[in-house]
Amino acid sequence: LHSALDLQNADNSLMAFICPMLPKSIHSNLLSSFITCFDGNQVFVTLEKVVEKVLENSFHCLHFSIWNHYATKGDQASTDIHPHFMSRDDVSQTNHAQTLPYQSRDILEHQQLYKNILLEFGEVFEWIDEVIKECLPTEYEVLVELAQDLPSGKVSPVTLFLSLVINLNKSMLGHHDRFDKNFCLVLPLGDFSCGALVMFKQ
Numbered sequence: 775l776h777s778a779l780d781l782q783n784a785d786n787s788l789m790a791f792i793c794p795m796l797p798k799s800i801h802s803n804l805l806s807s808f809i810t811c812f813d814g815n816q817v818f819v820t821l822e823k824v825v826e827k828v829l830e831n832s833f834h835c836l837h838f839s840i841w842n843h844y845a846t847k848g849d850q851a852s853t854d855i856h857p858h859f860m861s862r863d864d865v866s867q868t869n870h871a872q873t874l875p876y877q878s879r880d881i882l883e884h885q886q887l888y889k890n891i892l893l894e895f896g897e898v899f900e901w902i903d904e905v906i907k908e909c910l911p912t913e914y915e916v917l918v919e920l921a922q923d924l925p926s927g928k929v930s931p932v933t934l935f936l937s938l939v940i941n942l943n944k945s946m947l948g949h950h951d952r953f954d955k956n957f958c959l960v961l962p963l964g965d966f967s968c969g970a971l972v973m974f975k976q
Contacts, residue, residue: 778909788913788957792971793905800898808963811890835944838888839878839937840930878937891938892931899932902959906934913956920955935959 781789796804851860861868881888907914917934932938935958 778905780909788910790971791906791910791957793909795905796898797901800901804898805963805965807894808891811887811894813886813890834940834942836880836884836887836940836942837878837937838881838884838891838932838939841876841878841936891940898961902961903934906959916956 777793777795779790779792781791783789851857907918914934920936930936
């Protein structure tokens with residue numbers, strides 16, 4: 775991957791990794807595959823409509839995520855009892871489902887779309903996994919531990935990430951995800967011309 779660009783901060787931490795080497799066999803069908811996932815529904819709008827949406831501060835965003843955190847705290851819990859057999863004294867019942875990873879509401883409400891995307895983009899996800907594993911091995915090891923070792927044997931379908939977020943018809947001055955673990959990956963889809971990548975000063 776000699777054409778990849780690896781940018782680092784002054785402390786040698788990752789600033790950005792840009793890889794333009796997506797195989798042509800995948801790249802050529804990327805946009806059409808994405809549109810196919812929506813089963814004939816119109817998802818892209820004209821530039822004028824995008825401007826209207828920006829002025830209205832409204833755009834479509836789908837969060838296909840597996841939340842891997844515990845809503846119930848167990849800092850003072852006994853270590854010799856399985857969490858499923860514990861209960862609190864000050865409540866009438868204990869919701870043990872809160873101790874398991876769970877799917878986001880968008881996955882539940884748009885199940886067919888989610889399945890379509892996993893099917894159409896399976897090869898893309900595999901290629902991304904291989905590239906990050908080869909080019910960013912340190913960052914890869916951290917993320918893959920979170921994505922593959924979910925409780926109850928669950929596995930993220932977009933390994934090595936736990937979330938797949940789709941922004942439709944969005945134009946923004948800048949974007950930052952505060953809760954990402956180390957880094958996120960951006961894959962733009964559309965018919966673009968000109969433009970530039972701008973990084974925030976760190």
